[in-house]
Amino acid sequence: MRRRLCFAAAAALSLVGSLARAECPPAAGDCQALLETGPTGGRVDFVVVGDGYTAAERDKFYADAAAVAADLQSASTYASYAPVFNVWALYVPSAETGADDPSTGTTVDTAFDATYGYQGIDYLIGVDTGGVFVEVNERFPERDLAICIVNAPKYGGSGGPVAVTSTHPDSLRILEHEMGHSFAGLADEYETPYPGFPPGDPEPNVALLENLDPLKWNAWVPPGTPIPTPLAAATSDYDPVGAYEGARYLSTGVFRPSPKCRMRELGFDFCPVCSEAVVLGFSELRYLVDDVTPAEGAAIPAKGPSLVTAVVPALEELGFAWSVDGVPVDGAVTAELTLDPTALGLGDGAHAITVTVHDTTPLVRTDDDGLMTATFTRTLVVDSTLPPVGGEGGAGGAGGAASGAGGAPPDGDEPEKEDDGCGCRIGGEPVGREGFVFALAALFVLRRRRR
Ligand SMILES: [Zn+2]
Structure with a gap:
């Protein structure tokens, strides 16, 4: 079954190159941030836990989890979207090492009671998914996908609500496969019988x-x-x-x-249809537009160019279009809009600056839900009493407005919180409000979406 998990808000990787918070939140407890490209909730947040790792194997767990994070940045379809991934690892101690295995009569006491032979299939590993979710939701509630590494070397895994793999040499390939189930709702394409599995073809790849x-x-x-x-x-x-x-x-x-x-x-990449489903799965969970600078309600001079910038993830295939008060701006096709109010005939007062961002990746051909397009509207106030950009007086003016290029924050050092009128949207759906303060040159309150 396709899962709809949790979601997105945003950061400014393409602008800042470094991030405000590259460490786990305190509530996460014994945790390591293995990959962070943006604020939690603004990216696809993978949370890795382990089962069958004793206290003495804590370091082994983090090493195994780090291998997962590295693989997500190098494995074909996943690598294309690594700029929108965060990977977190939460250590959960088990009393004993390994996993249950009925085929060998092995029974061990572990945190999530992993067992091979789930539903009578030797390689299928079942875990206590309820226990995983209790642990993960308490310590890292913003997670999008929970991954469980079972500390046992035998080949195996499963792809239900939790993507499960073992420490077998093929474990990363297995995990990529299992995440195809957990993340993109894909069906297995192999023919090995699965007695009792409900017939049908609801998945996108069969x-x-x-x-x-x-x-x-x-x-x-x-x-x-x-x-x-x-x-x-x-x-x-x-x-x-x-x-x-x-x-x-x-x-x-x-x-x-x-x-x-x-x-x-396992020895092959995703076929084009499965790859598309995986990308669409990611696209449900993150934003295409993190923010627009200057801040909401900032004043800009009537004369001279002011730079308006769309803050976006560092994806390679993004296309841009801008409009002012609903009128397209010819030639504005990058993440930056050079806005000259006088040249555009904009009088004093509020004007709506809208950017539309489209992920043009060739990996997606059908996007019925509009997941690959997002718009963000920023209201800026043209003020002819402000000194012209490049003219006398430089930046500043009434209201502590951002003036000129770069989207400088309003006067003062406090975070600039956006008001309720934000027009941030993705896939045609309004974006919910949840706070995430993220420090760039300024601090912006970002949002994340939940379904
Ligand atoms: Zn396929």
Whole structure:
């Protein structure tokens, strides 16, 4: 089942290059910040816990968790979105090491009671997900995805509400696969029987025979591709995207998009359809626009250019468009808008400056929920009594306005909290308000969204 977890607010990685808080919140207890690209809640927050790590194995847990964080920054689809990931590790002591394993008669006392042989399948590891959530929600409630590393070397994992892996040499590949379930709602594409598993094709990467026309991933299918698609038609491990028979624990009657895929075999990347689902999964959990500077309600001079800047995650494929009072600004296609009120015919008073940011990644072709586009509106006040930018007097003026380039904060050292009129939105949905104070040159209160 696809999970909807928790969510987003924001930071300014592309502007600052360093972050205000690169340490765990006090409530997290014995915790390490393994990767932080923005404030908690403003990014996809992975929280890693371990089971079967004794007090003497605490350092081993953090080393294993660090390997997970490193992998998220290097594994194909995940690496593309590493600029929006935070990874936190919470140490949870177990009385004994390892995991239960009915196949060997092993029973140990661990924090989350991990066991192989879950539902009768030897490699399937079950954990006490309720216990994991109690622990994680208490210590790190902003988590988006909980990952549990089971301190046992036997191959195994599972992809339910908690993504579970072991310490087997393939554990990172297993975890990438399991997160495909936990994060993107993907189905397994392998054919190994899973007795009793409910039939159907609700996941984005499988289709029953009766659902091949139209095919749910049709945007990826080249014209002329036969449907169903015989393996003989394949030109590579992933091409052409079509409908190859065999998936979701059955060899017949269920179809998958590509010959190979991480959801079918560990030695391969995600197929294009699964990769798209993973990216959309990330996109539900973070913002495309963290903030806009200057601050809400700041005054700017009527004459001369003032710089308005969209603060965004350091993603590579972002496109920008700006408008002022609903009128598009020609040629404004970067994260910065040079705003000259006089040139635009803007009189004194409040004006709405809106930036639309679109993640143009080629990994996504179908975005029914508008997750790849976000808008943010900032109200600025044109004030002809302020000295012109570059003119006499420099910055300053009534109201302690930001003046000129750079989005300097209002006078004073206190954080500038935005008012209730913020127009921050993502995917067409209003963004909820929750406080996160983040220090750049100024401090901004950021927001995160929950569903
Ligand atoms: Zn796939």
